[in-house]
Amino acid sequence: MGLEDAGDLVLHIVLSKIGPEDTARVACVSKRLHVSASEESLWSIFCYLDLNISTPLDPHGDSAPSFKTAYKLWRESFRMYPWNLVKRVRLCWDNLKEWLSLNFPEAKATLRKGATEDDLQEFETCLKVKLPLPTRLLYRFVDGQETTSSSSESLGLIGGYSVYSHQVNVYLLPLKDVINETKETMRHLGFSSKLNLIVVAVSAASSSKIFFLDCANGQLYTGTSTRQWLPCVPDSLVRSVHDINGDQQQDAMLLWLEEHSRRLQTGTIKIRLEENIKSISLFPEVPPLCSVAVTNGVQVRASSVFIPEIANLRDQPPAYWYAYSIRMSLMPEGCILNGKDHSSCQLYWRHWVIRADGAVIDKVNGEAVIGKYPLLEAGEEEFVYESCSNFPTTTGSIEGSFTFVPGSLKDPKGSQFEVNVAEFPLKLPDYIF
Structure with a gap:
């Protein structure tokens, strides 16, 4: 038939x-x-x-x-592009926009309308580069983020972290700003325009975190404090931007945004609210990248983020820097000790065991955390603090414990007790954000 x-x-x-x-x-x-x-x-x-x-x-x-x-x-x-690539880029942006609509509409409002082919042609002529097809398509759908207001410093699509006075929040540049930032940065660093590098993302906060796209090979890089280039996506995944089969092209910019979208959608990373300011936090929230331990009703979650912009890989030994976030809270049922319930407890002491490649390289003992003695109360929000440490190897870990007293330091209701901080990894990641 x-x-x-x-x-x-x-x-x-x-x-x-x-x-x-x-x-x-x-x-x-x-x-x-x-x-x-x-x-x-x-x-x-x-x-x-x-x-x-x-x-x-x-x-x-x-x-x-x-x-x-x-x-x-x-x-x-989109007749000039492979249709399967168009669908893939469209899906990437749709997933990101959907997540932003539900969780961070303030950041979604900063996304600009897509660029036209004339805009892209003018851009390429100005910087004397030829964008990889996937990146070109990404800009066809969304021309970066609008960052004209001072409040936009926390609205970066990529997000970031803070450690002491070091603030990072990364947003995607629109084409008009890519031109300005690329010219200024290349001049400042003394790089030749023949390198085919363009600045596609920067931190809005006061830091030197910059992401460069190599238009020749499609890889995305970020720099260390000593001007070393680190690929932000595994080289094995970045297929040649000159691949004849355009459907199979996947430059680092597209892979980077797809991975970021996956982490947002799976809850690996989430929104952080601090002093009524929302931002995307890059500290992982779920195992195995985030450790979770509950001791006598006290829960401690811990995870880390690689900080490339302050790393120094030229020295011997090199210094791989990581920020780590510790989140502690008292469960709703309170602190349970010797069959007694306590509605609060307060931190007094910390103890850390730090390893590099499995070997102990340091032990830390001392009062408080970042000069504070957090008082935890049943069912209240987490107490969150960040610190940082450097390692001579690409792989390390931290574990330890906190000493708490039931009640408070001024009015203890019993003997001190130890709260476990489960081991959490500090590892040079495959994807750098």
Whole structure:
């Protein structure tokens, strides 16, 4: 039985399975197949699967007369790009926007409308570079972030961390700022424009964290304090930007944003609220990158982030710097000691065991944490503090304990007790943010 002999429902199912390109070919066979291949319900499926749109919209977000027309406008607008790559980049941005809408609408509001082909051509001419196709497409959908207000310093899409006075919050630059930042940074560092490097992301806070895209090989780099280049994505994943099969291209910029989106969607990293200011915190929140231990009702969570901008890999031994975040709280049932419940407890002492490549390199004992003696109360928010440490190797770990007293230091309700801090890793990551 041929397609023309199939019932309408069967024909609809078959066409929905073969996809939009083959459906367009089938439409040329006969009048009946042309009618079936033009059904709005069919093209609504293609628009949803390929473009994640449930209403007929053109690439500018304006209404289109039909789903079939909308799909045609999208294909025409991106005809110079491999369609599978267009779908992949679109999905990357859709996932990020969906997460931002639910968790951080303030940051979503900073995303700019996509750049035009004329904008991209002018950009490439100005900096004398040729953008890898995946990065070019990323800017077609979203032209970075608008950061005109002072409040935008915490709204970076990539987020960051803080350790003492060292503040980091990374946002994506729009093309107009990529030009300015690239020229200024390359001049400041004394680099030649022939290196094909452009600055695509920087920290809005007072730090020197900068991300460079190499337009020649598609890799993304960030620098250390001694001007060493660290790849932000595993080299093995970055396929040649000159790959003939464009569908398979995946430069570091796209891989970087996809991985960041995955971490946000899985809850590996989350929003942090500090002094009523929201930001994306890069400290991992779930095992195995975050350790969790509960002792006598006191919960301690701990994780780390690599800090490339203050690392020094030229010295012997090198200094790999990590920030670590410790979050402690008292469970709702309170502190339970010797069968007695206490609604509060207060930290008095800390003890750390620090290892590099499995060998103990330091032990730390002392009162307080960052000069504070946090008082934990049942069911209240976590007490959070950050500190940092450097290691001579790429792999290390920290574990230890806190000494608490039930009640408070001024009014103890019993004997001191130890709270475990489970071992958490400090490791040079595959992806650097």
